[in-house]
Amino acid sequence: MPEASTAKGRATRARIVEGAAEVLREQGVAFTTLDDIRDRTRTSKSQLFHYFPGGKDELLLAVAEFEAGRVLEDQQPHLDCLDSWESWYRWRDAVVERYELQNDQCPLGSLFLQVGRSEPGARAIVAELMRQWQERIADGIRTLRARELIPASVDVDRSAAALLAGVQGGVSIMMSTGSSAHLKAALDTGIEQLRSAKAVAERS
Amino acid sequence: MPEASTAKGRATRARIVEGAAEVLREQGVAFTTLDDIRDRTRTSKSQLFHYFPGGKDELLLAVAEFEAGRVLEDQQPHLDCLDSWESWYRWRDAVVERYELQNDQCPLGSLFLQVGRSEPGARAIVAELMRQWQERIADGIRTLRARELIPASVDVDRSAAALLAGVQGGVSIMMSTGSSAHLKAALDTGIEQLRSAKAVAERS
């Protein structure tokens, strides 16, 4: 993978990835051709193959990486300070809003399915995103525990895993139904479970 | 959509759908051609188009319907009697086992992404499956409430929605990571939340 060595080249490469991401979100991987991407990014076939010698697969992989980065970036500010119940609800709102905006397109999900089997790289990208995301949530839960908002008995990693699963499921259900009800339900019950953990612990 | 009018015809149609489902699970929609399906089902192009005049899309839709049916069928016995904590854990085990077996293939997910945008029918199938599935879970929760294992204050529909979201997310994460940890975490914390609801209610 020959990295572009001039400023112009790097700009073109970036333009391709971002433009491709747009088109892919709009049309879905299955219905997007290199020509669509070429049109959108005002480039030519040779440029596409110049920057991505591995062809479409390599380009899709780059887009997947790009999109994966954005997922966390968008939540960064909220994920960074999950230290009070209010902050957890702010995060909740941010997640819901983010996915409501890009109504029924989960760029990563579809990208993964397209490249998935052939490229182990795609799996790695998604797996790594999940790992980081979950770690951030776990950090937030640990903060709560440090502040004694929840008891020490809470299984941090399992709670984080469950919460993440709820978000993923909420999003994927939203894609077929168009409604964010499940996403909200998952987030709300997940947070409430944490909040109620103290009560449960104290009673026993 | 001319339904086959002879026994032989119906058998062939069924063979096509079931065989196509197999191939699709094995290779993924993106990498499956009509010829693959033709080979597997020992049929010919003309038969494929005879039974599915709408071409590949129509066939994929039929497969989606078939797969959707199986999802609920497989859980039917457990979903039907969610009346004790033990039964909930049996259901949990059944779900985990089911998805661990078909390791990294969510037939519906990928089918949806392929046909999705073009055919509103695909959305409808998935949405309907979700609706029914959630309703079954909600029924189970209502049973618990009727037996006073959980307090009346529990929001049945929201809890069911959250649980379903957790399952969906757990499955989709499993597809990229290969691990069922998230699915288990989501199911376990979901059920535990129900169990602890009584404690929380009594304390307040």
Place this chain on the structure above:
DNA sequence: CCAGGACTGGACTTGCCGGTCCACTTTCAT
């Protein structure tokens, strides 16, 4: 037994789309 429709086989067409090629222009180091 014999029409007529249901069903089957597979060769053929068609168009799309990933990928290649090469001629050309721009950039930049010396």
Place this chain on the structure above:
DNA sequence: ATGAAAGTGGACCGGCAAGTCCAGTCCTGG
């Protein structure tokens, strides 16, 4: 300034897979 390397444009190729066609064969009812 100049030539090599980087970057760009777009015509072209070739294969693949969806979809068509028609010539059959097999049921079924009368």
